[in-house]
Amino acid sequence: MRGITKRLWTATVVGMLVPQLAWAKSGSAQDERVIAACIHRASLGRPWLEKTLWGLRDQEAGWIGAEVANTNGSHDLGPMQVNSWWVTRIAAQVDRPPAHVRHWLKFDACFNAQAARWVFLSALRTTGDYWKAVGIYHSPTTWRQRRYTASVIGHLQSRFGANIFGPVQTASGQE
Template structure:
């Protein structure tokens, strides 16, 4: 548990010091698998912690998680040769960037993205927030999380919005309270 916390904290500290490249992911279809209830509780805890008390960010991370539908240990192949890893399906395109940011090896980061739910969620948080900073537009950033292609971004954003509404009802889109 301490190791997981340290890795997630290390990623969070490292990204504060790094100016991100434009955030985008290669196209991938969501992976679906049965998720163990204890794993789901762990993912929920990681999402809560990564949001750091910001309800709008917690809802966003849940929308991305529900859309991606990954699981701890997931490695889903894409047609372009990349893979999507872990609960929020972080594309392997990100591995070298995160590894460099943290001063760690690519295989180590890849393993954490697959098997460490909190590290995976923190990486998703970073990708989304970098896209939000780059675009200045919430829904555009949601789309950029998924793809560099405008029409895929729009389709993805609409799907995430539906999942957020399904999970949170109309309160999913209330103005932020923090």
């Protein structure tokens, strides 16, 4: 499995040799268009994953070039505010120096969105629980996960409506 992950990350990095760096003022309409395109690309055509990434994005509210210090000494990087704790792990996956990964997380919106996808999907694989994985994206601490997940749900409902992922089907196929 690690080999597949490494090849996917390497393909992602190679595909970004001409990265979509945005040097415009943070929060500009152009930056937001770039971030939206990157989220769409990172979702790999899976509507549920795209919605998830939007929920995380809306909660995190980062920007291209962001480096926000946390009280524990880590930093939240880029539009999806990927925690710097992940830099060495991602660097190992893409076989690139941590300094490069940190730079890409801050300034390359597509690399940042793909890293956010990887962090979320890693948590989902580990837990098998969608909402737990959303919480883990933010923190390893259970009470912080719960608070974060509740906030992400609010953002998802604001963006996509109360029925975020479509009608719930019963065993008989009815709503």
